[in-house]
Amino acid sequence: MAVVDQAKVNFILSTLKNMEYGSVIITVHDGTITQIDKTEKTRFGAKKPLHKN
Template structure:
């Protein structure tokens, strides 16, 4: 296992702390982190209850 640069580790931790829903993909080449991808999702409350009232 390669050593992880502290700046990269801090970036990953910060990304995880600030994310509610999503994923983080860490790409490693030759034992070193070369890329970090973040996909964040936004979820909205369901409006099913308002639809039922209109029927």
């Protein structure tokens, strides 16, 4: 098992803590984290239309 740089672990944890919706993709080459991609989504509550009968 490869040794993971603590700065990278801290970055990943910080990213997860500050994200409400989205994904984090960690790219590994030869047992080393080489890239971290974050896709964050913003969701808005859907309002139901008012129907007048």
